[in-house]
Amino acid sequence: MRDISIIGIGQTPVGEHWKRSLRDLGTEAVLAALEDARVKRPDALYVGNMLSGQLSRQENLGALIADYAGLRGTEALKIEAACASGAAALRMAYVAVAGGVHDVVMACGVEKMTDTLSDETTTGLVSAADAIYEGEQGLSFVALNALLMQRYMYEFGYQREDFAGFAINAHRNAVNNPCAMFRKLISQEAFARTRMIAEPVSLLDSSGIADGAAAVVLASTEFAQAHGLLSVRIAASAVATDSVALHDRDDPLVLQAARDSAQRAYAQAGLGPDDIDFFELHDAFTIMAALSLEAAGFASQGEGVRLALEDQISLQGRIPICTMGGLKARGHPVGATGLYQVVEATQQLRGQAGANQLQGCRVGMTQNIGGSGAVAVTHILERVE
Amino acid sequence: MSLASYWRTSKQRMSLVGEICPHCGAKLFPPRDVCPKCSEPAKEPFAFSGKGVVYSFSTMYVAPKGFEKYAPYVVALIKLDEGPLVAAQLTDVDKSEVHIGMPVEMVTRKMREEGEDGLILYNYKFRPLLQKVAS
Numbered sequence: 001m002r003d004i005s006i007i008g009i010g011q012t013p014v015g016e017h018w019k020r021s022l023r024d025l026g027t028e029a030v031l032a033a034l035e036d037a038r039v040k041r042p043d044a045l046y047v048g049n050m051l052s053g054q055l056s057r058q059e060n061l062g063a064l065i066a067d068y069a070g071l072r073g074t075e076a077l078k079i080e081a082a083c084a085s086g087a088a089a090l091r092m093a094y095v096a097v098a099g100g101v102h103d104v105v106m107a108c109g110v111e112k113m114t115d116t117l118s119d120e121t122t123t124g125l126v127s128a129a130d131a132i133y134e135g136e137q138g139l140s141f142v143a144l145n146a147l148l149m150q151r152y153m154y155e156f157g158y159q160r161e162d163f164a165g166f167a168i169n170a171h172r173n174a175v176n177n178p179c180a181m182f183r184k185l186i187s188q189e190a191f192a193r194t195r196m197i198a199e200p201v202s203l204l205d206s207s208g209i210a211d212g213a214a215a216v217v218l219a220s221t222e223f224a225q226a227h228g229l230l231s232v233r234i235a236a237s238a239v240a241t242d243s244v245a246l247h248d249r250d251d252p253l254v255l256q257a258a259r260d261s262a263q264r265a266y267a268q269a270g271l272g273p274d275d276i277d278f279f280e281l282h283d284a285f286t287i288m289a290a291l292s293l294e295a296a297g298f299a300s301q302g303e304g305v306r307l308a309l310e311d312q313i314s315l316q317g318r319i320p321i322c323t324m325g326g327l328k329a330r331g332h333p334v335g336a337t338g339l340y341q342v343v344e345a346t347q348q349l350r351g352q353a354g355a356n357q358l359q360g361c362r363v364g365m366t367q368n369i370g371g372s373g374a375v376a377v378t379h380i381l382e383r384v385e
Numbered sequence: 386m387s388l389a390s391y392w393r394t395s396k397q398r399m400s401l402v403g404e405i406c407p408h409c410g411a412k413l414f415p416p417r418d419v420c421p422k423c424s425e426p427a428k429e430p431f432a433f434s435g436k437g438v439v440y441s442f443s444t445m446y447v448a449p450k451g452f453e454k455y456a457p458y459v460v461a462l463i464k465l466d467e468g469p470l471v472a473a474q475l476t477d478v479d480k481s482e483v484h485i486g487m488p489v490e491m492v493t494r495k496m497r498e499e500g501e502d503g504l505i506l507y508n509y510k511f512r513p514l515l516q517k518v519a520s
Contacts (some may be wrong), residue, residue, distance in 0.1 A: 123450040146443035287507035
């Protein structure tokens with residue numbers, strides 16, 4: 001298997017892009033990443049997306065984005081894994097290059113969520129869950145996270161205000177990210193006062209519904225070095241699954257897929273949680289941030305929230321998370337999110353993270369989760385000296 | 386939801402019929418034909434009692450399309466007496482009274498209507514367990 005590096009990154013700002021379509025956003029990110037990599041034409045393009053069929057009545061995104069980006073003829077496919085579609089597209093690109101099938105491959109994540117009214121977008125999002133036994137019962141995707149948060153508070157003795165640190169940290173880091181959706185600070189008081197979506201999950205526990213696209217170009221590390229490209233190597237790439245329905249799990253408070261994919265990634269990289277300098281995790285809701293920290297081995301069960309309470313997740317903390325705003329404040333254009341995480345981690349490892357630059361960081365981990373924990377994609381990235 | 390899907394799932398929807406694994410004895414709801422515990426075939430029907438307790442709950446203020454006019458409503462994970470968890474709405478209860486551990490029982494209720502000419506969908510919901518009144 002060949003050693004793989006990220007040789008180009010591109011992203012659009014995350015937000016409500018009323019003037020721009022799904023294809024406009026995807027094309028912009030693809031072209032930006034190709035320019036950054038100084039590559040004209042990749043061997044293949046994998047497009048991560050979750051909702052285009054439901055919200056834009058558009059499928060066949062691989063061919064569409066390739067054509068609009070001037071890559072007509074290239075191998076191009078859409079990859080879907082709910083909210084983990086972006087990182088899943090990267091996984092497929094990694095497999096293609098590592099296996100020697102292709103030399104230079106792109107992964108692009110794109111999502112357009114604001115062409116529809118919010119009830120329709122809410123209905124689209126619940127398709128990440130079990131359509132018959134969760135969706136048809138009237139549960140929203142937010143409600144599934146609310147069931148997790150309520151049980152977590154009950155089992156481990158927390159109040160909803162204890163989760164505020166996750167949202168406050170994300171907003172604080174988004175202020176300095178020009179591509180972030182919510183570039184303003186929030187306070188503990190604002191968190192306490194905000195309106196409920198599905199109790200105990202409030203507006204400020206939840207990531208923003210948004211449009212956006214992000215892309216990366218991969219090549220063998222050998223290719224990157226021969227062409228003098230600034231590179232960050234992929235030390236690990238791993239996917240694991242769990243039941244789609246929350247009620248089918250032995251302990252819903254254990255994100256088994258997240259735990260398994262992290263363990264596989266650690267084994268591939270020959271590293272452990274102590275070696276990770278920062279973690280771009282899947283904070284779609286504050287409870288997901290807590291459970292992800294536990295699943296990836298940064299806290300024991302019931303202790304994930306404590307990292308936020310003690311502010312160990314800030315840029316100066318023991319394990320910085322959401323360094324450019326995370327899903328909460330950068331925004332969560334679902335199928336694009338996994339690639340935003342990887343673009344931001346690459347910025348940190350290249351020393352291009354601006355005011356949020358972590359000093360001396362060498363290893364970063366990203367984890368993108370689909371559904372209420374049904375699929376998790378973990379990547380470990382390492383700076384090449 | 387399509388009429389065919391509604392018809393296909395009527396046994397589990399109306400009378401909480403799941404399956405029992407003949408190999409490891411696991412009781413399964415909803416039915417899935419392959420046991421998730423031991424990966425062996427599990428097609429033997431098993432009717433659940435419908436009794437259980439609230440494992441977790443949430444009051445939903447923002448509802449998906451088709452459910453808007455019922456919001457706010459309470460949804461829950463119910464731990465059935467026979468073991469499995471099931472996701473469902475609670476009914477006949479004030480949301481302030483709901484708590485983890487509350488005993489509940491399954492009832493059949495209207496879930497929603499798909500417009501004036503569409504399907505009227507029925508489903509299981511759970512209500513607080515009725516107490517026997519001494520005569």
